[in-house]
Amino acid sequence: MATMTLRINDQDGELIKKYIQVHGLTISEFARQAMLEKIEDEYDLQVLRQAMAEDDGVRISHEELMKEFGL
Known part of the structure; x- marks a missing residue:
């Protein structure tokens, strides 16, 4: 397990x-959760931006969706 040092005021x-x-x-649980959430948020944003760039506008x-799936 790695140990990290954080300096804050x-x-x-x-x-x-x-x-x-x-x-x-x-402190360790909080720091780990906060850092992993930050990484996940940035990944999610990257995926969203890619999806938006590939969006065809259709x-x-x-109602059409429900009909397509027979619901």
Whole structure:
């Protein structure tokens, strides 16, 4: 398991300590979750941008979709 060091100012440190206390987390759990969420958000944004670039503009209504699937 890797160990990482994070340097933050006292004000930010106090804010983080209060947050993790309220949410019942350890600093490690909070940091891991926050970093992984950031990575996931950026990946999701990249996928969205790619989908938008490939969008052909064709749309179908809800009714058409339901009919297509026999619902």
